[in-house]
Amino acid sequence: MTRATRVTDPSYELMDDHEGLSVIYRQHGFPCPLVRWHFHKEYELHLIVASSGKVFVGDYIGNFYPDSLFLTGPNLPHNWISQVEPGEVVDTRDMLVNFTDQLFESGNQVFTELKSLAPLLERAQYGIEFRDPQTIVDARELMEKIAQANGITRLGYFFILMELLAASDDYQLLCADRPKQQAEEHHLDRTNRAVDYIFAHYARELTLEEVSEHVGMKPTYFSRFFKQATGRSFVEFVNRLRVSKSCELLTDASLPVTDICFESGFSNISNFNRRFQQLKGMTPSDYRRLVGQRQTEKNLY
Known part of the structure; x- marks a missing residue:
């Protein structure tokens, strides 16, 4: 673990x-x-x-x-x-x-x-x-x-x-936009604590309310604050983190896609497939095949 x-x-x-x-x-x-x-x-x-x-x-x-x-x-x-x-x-x-x-x-x-x-x-x-x-x-x-x-x-x-x-x-x-104006230090403190908490718990069910309580903010304000600080809404941020984790796991051909879905923090396979397709432009299975092909080409090279 x-x-x-x-x-x-x-x-x-x-x-x-x-x-x-x-x-x-x-x-x-x-x-x-x-x-x-x-x-x-x-x-x-x-x-x-x-x-x-x-x-x-x-x-x-x-x-x-x-x-x-x-x-x-x-x-x-x-x-x-x-x-x-x-x-x-x-x-x-x-x-x-x-x-x-x-x-x-x-x-x-x-x-x-x-x-x-x-x-x-x-x-x-x-x-x-x-x-x-x-x-x-x-x-x-x-x-x-x-x-x-x-x-x-x-x-x-x-x-x-x-x-x-x-x-x-x-x-x-890597980024969609150039960096915005420098944030104030206390905002960075809360952003850092929020990102840290999300990273530690994204593999299970995690709500905006739980994270906002952790950093001592009202959920509505935290939602606006988090998007301004990271460039992504809370849900987008968590989904991207989970898809990133699934990409890491998909490099292991022995792991079933269903197991990867739940280990990455998604609650059902249909949502996993939909989010993965949105962010990567292909299904998890297609991504796994592509990674396998690239690894084979690299080894040949």
Whole structure:
């Protein structure tokens, strides 16, 4: 039985450790205080090194695995929650590279070559997941070099990395809309507690009234508040989380679709099929066949 570690520290993340550096490298494990629903002014290139779980970027909900690579733009809320065994600790889960718009706004005035990265930075406003395996391998090698380097050498590896990502055409944009105006911290606190509670209980019957009571809000107000904060209504958010879980389970060909339906939190198979079709454009069985075909092609490659 897996669980999600509860996350209660929310907010705007103030990175006060720039120390005059244009590019910041960080890495951390799980659980970790940095794992929470948050946003910051920096872009973030985020590579998952170990564990799997759920990724939340703006109004997007999906799955992550080792070697999942994401780029998020400024002020775009995000969080990665690993599904781990009780008491399990992942020593190194994430490799992160952070940088700000200022690096390119100033650099573009001197180095015209940097303007070629503008489309990549524009896409990052919506969140990007990179899909090409070779791009991810090369990106990890460059991130490791960035971690070990200093000064101009680090900056050089960073620009090579950005050029690599800008050239990749195998990616998925994650959010429907660009991030809205920054939320106030107490709103982020309640959003974080709500998302945390939903993540811990979505596999069973879960009502808006239960979650609103958990965060200390009236149901009607919570409904409006939650949609404004996450870009999705409560029901949409829960259904997307459940469909995301079902996609994860459908990769195991031995699990019956009916069992996956109930394990994902749906109460009946017809509702499961309908919601899955709405969000994925195909039936669960078709999705399973597609995943099997892609895995076969990958193995042949």
